[in-house]
Amino acid sequence: MRSCRLGVILLVFVLASCREGADQPGSAGTGMLGIGGSSVTGLLPASNEIAGWVRDGDRLFYVAENLWEYIDGAAEQFLAYEFDSVAAQDYISTDGKGLKVEIYRHRSTLMAFGIYTQFRSADYEFYEIGKESFGDEYSLHLWKGPYFVKINIFEEDGEMAEAMKGFARSVAGKIESDDMLPALLSCFPEEGLVEKSIIYVTEGVLGRGKFPPAFIADYWIEGSEGKLYLFQTAGEDHAREIFDWYSGLIDAGTSERETLHGTYIVGAGKDQYRGRMLVFRYGGKLGIVAGFTDAPPLQEQIADRAFERLGAIGSGSSYIGK
Secondary structure (H helix, E strand, O other), rough: HHHHHHHHHHHHHHHHHHHHOOOOOOOOOOOOOOHHHHHHHHHHHOOOOOOEEEEEEEEEEEHHHHHHHHHHHHHHHHHOOOOOEEEEEEEEEEOOOOEEEEEEEEOOOHHHHHHHHHHOOOOEEEEOOOOEEOOOOOOOEEEOOOEEEEEEOOOOHHHHHHHHHHHHHHHHHHHOOEEEEEEEHOOOOOOOEEEOOOOOEOOOHOOHHHOOEEEEEEEOOOEEEEEEEEEEOOOOHHHHHHHHHHHHOOOEEEEEEEEEEEEEEEEEEEEOEEEEEEEEEOOOOEEEEEEEEOOHHHHHHHHHHHHHHHHHOOOOOEEEEO
């Protein structure tokens, strides 16, 4: 029986080599150009590109209009991050083990970073593959440029974990990107910042649709926990509008706060769902500090430190390497 099974696997290897590069029936399309001129399907490793592994079955390709056919329950989450397309492929090894690669293309590096952060946690093991990547016994997640990559195996196995890394390196090596992100991301104070906690949220921040997209980080200081929100506004008028709206919503008294680095506007009030909140604005820069219920003065300290960094990047929309 085992010799028969090995024969079937060898036949799969032969057929996969013959079919390599063929168009796949039933997909939304193949060979579509990605951002920077790359083909999302072209990023999928070829048969035997990873020694001992060949493609198993058809390549799949979906775009925004039919993503629900592929990941019905999670489609909305990806679409919120300007999803463009996804290519997926199953692989089989010479000893009959399976692995799956999914490559999601988004319309910018920022959006790919954003969806990646929705899966990231400091509890995972992180690897030096792509711009950033992490994994566990069954999966590996990778971000580089406008691409978010997921690799999954179906049984816990040390050799399979290494195989996932091999596939990840192959895909990452084909992606050309400078990985530039908004300078706002550099404005989170380091003291008390929970490692790998920064996420990017495009809608529904603090449960309200009026807020613009925001970077959000967790803090743990002196035994108290809180969050810092830094918003991407459309400029000073937009920041003022959101500041005035939310200050009124939480019945905040507003004032100017003097620091060693200058002056910014701040308001503290109570959100009926989240307790004491501190909202602050500096020109077109807008932030909120939440939590620290055991030590409210920490809200002001976090805001002061964030203001120092916000002032350093000025009023432009500069980008940084991440």
